[in-house]
Amino acid sequence: MTSNTLGNQYALTVVTPILPGAERELRTYLEGLSPQNSPLTRLRRTHFGRWVIVEDFVADPSESDPDELGCQYLLFSATLDGDVFSYLDELCEELADEAEHIWGVCIGAPHPTRGPALKAYLLHNQIDTGLFFSAYPNATVTDVRYALEARSRAVAFALEAQGMEPAALQQAFREEFGV
Amino acid sequence: MTSVSIAAGPAATGTDDRNVNGNAIALTVFSAVKWWGRIELPVFIEVLRRGRNSLSELKQLSFIHAARWSLFSEIPYNGPPQPQRRLHSAHLYFESNFNGGWEEYIDAFSYVLRTGMWAFWGSSFGFPGALPSGPFKDYIRANEIDASHYYAAYPDATATMVLAALEVEPRLERLKWQATWMTPTEFAAAWRAFLIETQPAL
Numbered sequence: 007m008t009s010n011t012l013g014n015q016y017a018l019t020v021v022t023p024i025l026p027g028a029e030r031e032l033r034t035y036l037e038g039l040s041p042q043n044s045p046l047t048r049l050r051r052t053h054f055g056r057w058v059i060v061e062d063f064v065a066d067p068s069e070s071d072p073d074e075l076g077c078q079y080l081l082f083s084a085t086l087d088g089d090v091f092s093y094l095d096e097l098c099e100e101l102a103d104e105a106e107h108i109w110g111v112c113i114g115a116p117h118p119t120r121g122p123a124l125k126a127y128l129l130h131n132q133i134d135t136g137l138f139f140s141a142y143p144n145a146t147v148t149d150v151r152y153a154l155e156a157r158s159r160a161v162a163f164a165l166e167a168q169g170m171e172p173a174a175l176q177q178a179f180r181e182e183f184g185v
Numbered sequence: 186m187t188s189v190s191i192a193a194g195p196a197a198t199g200t201d202d203r204n205v206n207g208n209a210i211a212l213t214v215f216s217a218v219k220w221w222g223r224i225e226l227p228v229f230i231e232v233l234r235r236g237r238n239s240l241s242e243l244k245q246l247s248f249i250h251a252a253r254w255s256l257f258s259e260i261p262y263n264g265p266p267q268p269q270r271r272l273h274s275a276h277l278y279f280e281s282n283f284n285g286g287w288e289e290y291i292d293a294f295s296y297v298l299r300t301g302m303w304a305f306w307g308s309s310f311g312f313p314g315a316l317p318s319g320p321f322k323d324y325i326r327a328n329e330i331d332a333s334h335y336y337a338a339y340p341d342a343t344a345t346m347v348l349a350a351l352e353v354e355p356r357l358e359r360l361k362w363q364a365t366w367m368t369p370t371e372f373a374a375a376w377r378a379f380l381i382e383t384q385p386a387l
Contacts, residue, residue: 009230009234015251017251017253019253019255019278019280021260021261022263023260023263023267025266026266033333036333036334037203037333037334039334041206041334041335041336041340044334044336046336047336047338052336052338053250053251053282053337053338054209054211054250054251054282054335054336054337054338055335055336056211056213056280056332056334056335056336057332057333057334058213058330058331058332058333059330059333060215060330061330063215063217063276064215064216064217064327064328065217066216066217066310066311067311068310068311069217069274069310071273072217072273072274073217073270073272073273073274073276074270075260075268075270076267076268076270077266077267077268079260081213083253083280085250085251085282112263113263113264113265113266113267114263114264114267127263130261130263131261131263132261133255133257133261133278134255134257135253135254135255136226136227136230136253136254136255136256137230137233137234137253137254138251138252138253139240139243139249139251139252139253140250140251141244141247141249141250141251141344141347141348142250142344142347142348142351145347145351147338147339149351150338150339150342150347150350150351151338151339152354153347153350153351153353153354154339154342154346154347154350156350156353156354156357156358157346157349157350157353157354157357157386157387160353160357160383160387161387164380164387167376171369172369172370172372172373173369175369175372175373175376176364176367176369176372176373179360179364179372179376180364180365183357183361183364185361185362185364185365
């Protein structure tokens with residue numbers, strides 16, 4: 007039951023056990039990362055990404071024998087473009103400094119926390135996706151950003167071009183869009 | 186097809202700030218699954234995956250960028266000191282990347298995916314049913330885990346804006362090409378046609 011891929015996009019989910027005693031340090035580190043200047047901005051194929059610390063399963067009163075995790079886990083998920091192997095190559099190089107603080111405090115992680123050893127560790131701890139939905143599965147991050155910029159410029163030009171004569175309209179359009 | 190859209194800013198998200206990046210919101214939910222869910226969920230998901238229009242209801246929820254469901258019954262083992270656990274139940278992981286408000290999102294999910302909601306969470310312990318949405322919201326809140334860090338590559342864009350932009354962009358490219366060889370009169374007509382064609386997306 008795996009469906010990590012939809013169109014051009016891949017749903018990556020990785021769950022790693024946190025070393026007992028390192029949970030608070032990890033939480034402080036992750037919560038201190040700026041969303042505007044996230045390390046994931048350097049992975050240009052990432053649409054969305056998150057790190058979540060899972061303290062334990064939530065037990066429902068109707069469960070006769072609820073599961074316990076036994077230690078806290080770090081969940082990392084990303085919605086990314088293309089194949090996961092080259093993405094993890096990029097992650098394990100580009101995020102090497104951050105990875106030391108993030109996965110370096112997880113049980114079984116390699117030290118130094120980078121390169122092929124980190125990639126193998128993350129793949130070992132991957133949880134496959136059962137069902138993946140994307141509203142625009144064939145669009146890459148680059149496609150989306152380019153399209154958003156194009157739409158924004160088209161809207162601005164449409165306002166500016168109201169009432170222009172054909173020759174002036176064509177000239178203004180060519181100047182605005184560089185054609 | 187009627188689409189349900191939500192317009193709200195970060196101030197109205199109704200969730201922890203760390204689940205928010207611009208207009209994008211992260212929802213992360215785990216639930217334990219009853220024994221029969223190990224059979225029902227894989228079958229349901231396989232039917233959805235094979236059906237041609239099976240995700241059309243999700244597409245109606247025009248505020249979702251991406252979502253995923255994973256059913257797992259074991260956790261990868263990395264050696265001590267990780268406790269080696271044999272899980273009694275399978276567990277369902279759900280995540281969503283959406284825009285708008287948390288409450289409105291759960292409401293719309295409940296109303297639009299009424300049948301699908303039962304198929305997804307009916308086998309989860311404690312699932313109160315999708316409607317009325319109040320108890321379901323309480324259930325999701327109880328099972329939700331806040332993100333410690335959340336990233337969105339285009340945080341100011343709603344899913345609707347992205348879809349609209351992806352519709353406009355190729356038409357704008359065609360117009361750019363037409364601008365190089367059309368007469369001014371022909372181009373003015375092409376520009377008007379572009380505006381009419383793309384008006385809903387602008």
